[in-house]
Amino acid sequence: MLVSFWLVAVSCYATDVNNVRVWIAPDHARLVFDLSGAVQHKLFTLKKPDRIVLDLSGAKLLSDLSVVDLSKSPVSLMRSGSRNGGKDLRVVLDLKETVKPKSFALKPNDQYGHRLVLDLYREVSEEVPQKTAIASADNPATLRDIIIAIDAGHGGEDPGAIGPGRVKEKTVVLGIARELKALLAKERGFKPKLTRDGDYYISLRSRTQRARKMNADMFVSIHADGFKDKRAKGASVWVLSPRGASSEMGRWLARKENSADLIGGVGSVSLEDKDDVLAKVLLDMSMTASRSDSRQIAHSIHRNLGRFAKMHKKQVEQAGFVVLKSPDIPSILVETGFITNHDEAAKLKSKAYQRKMAQAIFAGIKAHFTNKPPALTWLAWQKNGQRNAKSMSSSYKVMRGDTLSVIASRNGVSLTALRKVNGLRNADHIQIGQVLKIPAS
The missing domain is CATH 2.60.40.3500 (Immunoglobulin-like)
Structure with a gap:
């Protein structure tokens, strides 16, 4: 014994x-x-x-x-x-x-x-900053592209959810991420960057840190759901919950003295030298703007996905996912479907369906930034140029009680410019019904 x-x-x-x-x-x-x-x-x-x-x-x-x-x-x-x-x-x-x-x-x-x-x-050598021209709204050659950080979930040792036929979430989402990058790369004014472009693991906090180092204007994390009940199906789009935002704000404020983190993206602001009240105000403003943009982009993508995919919920959902917790970067998470569902797994491993998913995400991102481009970007310059061109060709029909000075003030132009474009050299005589050209302001 x-x-x-x-x-x-x-x-x-x-x-x-x-x-x-x-x-x-x-x-x-x-x-x-x-x-x-x-x-x-x-x-x-x-x-x-x-x-x-x-x-x-x-x-x-x-x-x-x-x-x-x-x-x-x-x-x-x-x-x-x-x-x-x-x-x-x-x-x-x-x-x-x-x-x-x-x-x-x-x-x-x-x-x-x-x-x-x-x-x-x-040992990674630090990049030597390259001297670049000072950005000017009047010189498109100096304007920057909008940077989109594309995050393929899981990777390496972490396969994510596994579906029928051993199809792995990490493989599917990297395929969609690469398709999205290709679409954005073809679109002028955008610069897409992948947090991972291979089969290796990145921690959750490292993903958002990489986006910050990229000076990203937006962060989109791509996943595929898994559940023990194989009948579960449907895509979903997520943004940060109020509780998640509150906890992250507390985390940033608690470590601001020893933190090298910055808020505000390009031209960002450090919290390190700010008193508690100012730091809280700056962080709150940054996070409020970021969450507002996140919701707008998420709703657009949710609507696009709903045109061809079953959606898990009728609305954008909220959670405290770590990858959504950048206070200064609009961030969304897209669950492209349940990889544990036989039908959705078959679609998700298809290159054609991955491209369709990427196109829906791309369309939502493009629509948002075309409508609301950050300052000193090529898209902002293009939008302002179109608005100015429209302003150049605008006109005004004189109504009873109008004077030339009132019309100039109402349209934000100088009286001299209004006279010049309409050939009114000596007098300000105008008639009811007369159509005046309005110059650019």
């Missing part, structure tokens, strides 16, 4: 490393060790040559490290050995470049068992 008990205890103590996977992102590489159970680990680095050492207590390797594809990673070679008489496992990573390692354990979820994650962050 004693021998049998001792064998069981050893078996429970040992943790197997069953597999090693690699995900490559632009700024880091992620190594994921699939484990049979929880494990204690220790991480340290060595120099000359640069190496990372990962010690796992009570673990043994059942995977072949030589077959792991490290070609696009900062790692040149991964090798292993046993320690403490075979009780522990040591994994050594020989490096091709300098990295900052970070490790953490993940508990089991619906997709995976216990995992140990090792992130290797590359």
